[in-house]
Amino acid sequence: MAGLLAGAATPDAWREKARTGLAAGREALRRRFEAGEAVDRLVPACCADADALVLSAWRLCLPEDAPLHLLATGGYGRRELYPQSDIDLLVLGEPEAQQAHEAAIGRFLSLLWDAGLATSHAVRSLAQCAEAAGTDITVLTAMMESRLLAGDTAMPAALAAALAPPGLWPPADYFRAKRAEQMQRHARFNDTAYNLEPNIKEGPGGLRDLQTVTWMGMRLYGVPGLRALVPLGLLGEDECASLEREWRVLARLRFGLHLLAGRRQERLGFDHQKALAALLGLRDERRDNLAVEQMMQGFFRAAATVIRINDRLLQRFEEQLAGEELPEPVGERYELRHGYLAMREPERLRAGMAPMIELFAAWAGAPLARGLHSETARALGESLGAIRPYGEQPAATRQAFMALLQGPAAVTTLTRMARLGVLGRYLPAFGQVAGRMQYDLFHVYTVDQHTLTVLAHMDGFARGPDPRFALAHEVLPRLRKPHLLLLAGLFHDIAKGRGGDHSELGAVDARAFAEAHALPQADTDLVAWLVEKHLLMSVTAQRQDISDPDVVARFAREVADREHLDYLYLLTCADIAGTSPKLWNAWKDRLLADLYAATRFALRRGLENPVHANEIVAETRAAAMERLLAEGLSRQEVERIWAAYPDVGFLRYRPEQIAWQTLGIAGAGGEETIVLVRPHAAGGGLEAFLRTPDRDGLFAAIVATFDRLGLNVLEARVLGSSDGHALDSFQLMSPQGTPPEPAQVAAALRAALRDPARVRPSRRAAPRQLRHFRVPVQVGFDHLADGSGTRMSLVCTDQPGLLAQVAQVLRQHRLRVHDARIATFGERVEDFFLLTDERDRAIGEQARLESLREAIVACVDGDGGHGKEKAQH
Known part of the structure; x- marks a missing residue:
């Protein structure tokens, strides 16, 4: 670089050569980087190129006898420079010299910018440096790492002395x-x-x-x-x-x-x-x-x-x-130093896992400790190599580990062991997933961090009621051995990244661990089953219609007994909530609680005596009637309103939903269109119910309205009454966290229902993150056994306005939507629809299904998934 600039006698010539030299230098650095050269050679090389440019420009602009000194500061000062880092410079000189050479300094800095070097600078005297450092710690820090580029070699020492007075940022x-x-x-x-x-x-x-x-x-x-x-x-x-x-x-x-x-x-x-x-x-x-x-x-x-x-x-x-501070004894072998737990003989940790378990047990028993003392932590870190995997440990050590797992601070202890590298050594499979991320938008944590978050939620269940989880605090005390739930949480994702089904591979690991730690056979089988089936409940609840008794019966047969159901419910809640802070919501909580309650009832009744739809309908009607009579409605008025309700409504809705809808209809005074909107009981979402004269295109207009309001549809129940009205119910969430006011949503829906044909989906640009992921579009069909409808599944990349656009396609194909379940997993969408033709029958013609499939694919994937204006589902 210096040789290239040597002949540049004018600023214009210098600029041209500097730009060329800088580009060539960066390209050379790229080649060296690609060749695998060590970064601790590349970083100084990058700095050397910058030095050559800076010194050449300084000599071109400043006279040699100028009483000014040029210093590099900050990262540039410590020679840690990256290809696009800023160049931090300090021009040191007395005020008179600064003023005399102000124009030359300006030309120097302009040259650097013109060459492509992003430069930050200061022009100060020693006194001004001390004054600026006294008021801004970042200025002091930058100048602490200064080095001389041009000028008097004594200046760095003089600057250090100016920054050294005791009153200037004492240690x-x-x-x-x-x-x-x-x-x-x-x-x-x-x-x-x-x-x-x-x-x-x-x-x-x-x-x-x-x-x-x-x-x-x-x-x-x-x-x-x-x-x-x-x-x-x-x-x-x-x-x-x-x-x-x-x-x-x-x-x-x-x-x-x-x-x-x-x-x-x-x-x-x-x-x-x-x-x-x-x-x-x-x-x-x-x-x-x-x-x-x-x-x-x-x-x-x-x-x-x-x-x-x-x-x-x-x-x-x-x-x-x-x-100095006198330590506070904690038992015979430990003490608190400055509030931190210290091991009096930390060299004992070199013996491996046994003394480490003792240390973590002591830590769990010292709730006032601010943390682990640094000297003990250092000894622990230096002794990690002495830890043998659990399979090579003596029985006493394995028993001691299980005792920790059954202790009152088990989750805290496991988290500490993971953070300090102990758990990954004792349980090598956990060490393999340490820092492992999944390249998607669904899993916002690494596998190990997700696992620890899941365990933290399990710990929270034991602390009492939490409004986010309807039943967890009631179910947890019924567990025979709560530590088995922690074991299932520890192993549920431990096999990710190995290839194959991580649930099955993780179950093998869990069984081996349980057997090595001498768990009873029943406990071993339970933990292995939980790991293998840890996705069963979430998949059933989110992708199937759990108001269908057959769906509940199949799930109940998989679960088989109340104990497995209790453990699986808690594991599922913790797993979903621990995947992303935004993933758990009131709708998912209600969904899992409903599946839990329905399955518990089916198990109590006996799998040999399955629940039939007519029984559920009768129970729902009775429970809803009881609520409505308590609200002051007469039995005759309720029966009049319900006369138009289809029986499937009493199958799909809970009694309190039926009661809410009925009260709304009763209070409407005979209006044709009724819109009810209320917040979810646990907050964070909305439920909407509409009763309006049925006509084609209604569903498309409604979901387009929700899209314009920034609301995601999680579930849609679309029913038809015997008097020609649509009875539509929607579960809604706002991706921003705070949904619009119910009155605002209701007003927008009423406006849309006045002329549904004119409502069209909005079109917005896809969020930046979604543009980097691609899920192949999959559209599948199957028919209900009785021929009353066709189920359509859609898997694709999430994008803005997706449901509204799909609804428009269904409208164009003269199809009716009777049910929709909308699930978004990061960038991946898995939606399910129950459709009929205009005569409320299954879509029998294969050609019509193929035409619909092609239209859906064209709608969803028309731009190849690369940023055409679409909006978040």
Whole structure:
């Protein structure tokens, strides 16, 4: 680079050569990166190219005798530069020199920008540097890492002296401010590194965390970097080597991301993940171990290590600043130091799992401990290699582990063991899924983090009623052995990424673990069954009509008894809620509670005596009548309204829904169109009921109206009354969390019902994230056994306005919708419709079905799934 610029005597010539040289330099870096050259060589090389440009421009613009000094600061100052990083510069000189050369400094900075170097700069004297540092800790931090580019070699030392007065950010103040800054930064990312699109630089466990503890070490102890903390006893050699290793992982990801993006980009978004994995040389191994998943697992594991050691260092710095404090004994072998649990003889941990179990048991018994003392945590980390898998452990150790699992703080203990790397060593299958993500929008956590979240929900069930879960706190106390539920939660996804059915493979793992830990045969069988069948209840509830007695009977036969039902219900609730914070809602809670209640009744009645539809209808009518009589309606008035209701309505709706609908009709004063909207009991969603003269296209107009209001339809019940009215019910959710007011929704529906033919779906651009995923369109048909209808299934990529557009296609084909179940799993949609022709019969002609299939595919997939204006279902 320096040779290329040597002959550039004018600014114009320099600009041209600099742009060419910068582009050539970045291309050379790309080739070296693709060839696998170590990132700790590439980062300094990138910095050297920038140095050559900056120095050349400085010499071109500033006279050699100018009393000014040019320093690199921040990341550029510590020679950690990435292809699109900013260049942080400090022009140091007295005010008179600044003023005399103001125009030349401006020309210098303009040249750098013209060349393509993004530059941030400051022009200050030493006194001004001290003043700015005193008011802004980020200014101080940037100048702490300065190095000389041009000028007097004594200036870096002079700057360091100017920033050294005791009153200028004393070590304790600096530590507190930087720790608070890190906490605020982590909070912006929900305090977790496990984001679908993590920030490599600023997120928890990212490069900034490494830099933060480095800066603290510099300010508190005057050392030049992390490795200099090792001789001081503040950082173990193993810890330092781990941080250096993880820096290389993170730095390589950031370097490659800059090369791909062609601009400063720190968030590893979906638009770059696949390309970056390819640039790193990773390849898909199989469908459930994609290259992008391998890359992200590497990131998450590196981030977890950085977080772990970062926490230890912060604790050590805090203790050093706090000074000596008498420890508080905790039993014979432990004590609290500055509030943290310490092992008096941490070298015992080198013996492996047995003393570690003792440590975690002591920790569980010390609720006032702020955490594990850093020295004990370091000894634990250095002893991880001594842990043998559970299959090689003595029986006493396995029994001790089970005792932890049955203790009152079992979930907290398992989470601690996972975070500190112990669980993955004892249970190698768990170690394999540590940091493993799935490349989709449905699973927002890595497998290990999802598992721990599931266990946390199970723990919550035991703490008392939670309005989000209707029955969980009632069911949990009935469990014979609650720790078996935790075991099922621990193993339910443990086989992901291996190829094959993870439920079946996980059941094999669970059985082996249970047998090795001497669980009774009945307990072993139960845990293995739960792992193998952990998706059964959610699939049944969300994809089938659970108001159908045959559906409930089939599910009851699979479950077989009350014990299996109780465990499976709780596992299913925890699994769904632990998949994504946005996935669990009042509708899903009600759905699972209804299936649980119906199955419990079927089991109590006996599988040999299946419940028949006419019995359910009679029970629903009686229960609804009781409610309505209590509300003041007469039996005659209720029977008059119900005379037009089809029997299937009493099969599909709960008694309280029938009562709500009936009260609305009774209070309408004979109006032809009635619209009722109410919030879900647990909040977060709406239920809508419409009674209006039936006509074709009604369903399409209604769902298009919901789409315009930003509401997702979760379930639709579309019935026809004997007096020519549609009786339509919808369960609705808002993806934004807060739905519109019921009155607003009701008004919009009334307006749409005045002229349904004029209502059309809105068209909006697909959300950015959806554009990076592709689910092949699948349309399937099958007929009801009695020929009364045709079921249509639709699997495809989610997109804006999907249901409204599909409804328009059904309308164009003169088909009627009688039932719809809408399920969205991240980017994947699985919708089910019950259809009839215009004469309310199954769609018998094969040609008509093929025509419908082609139209649905064309509607859903018309743009090949690459961003045509569509909107979120």
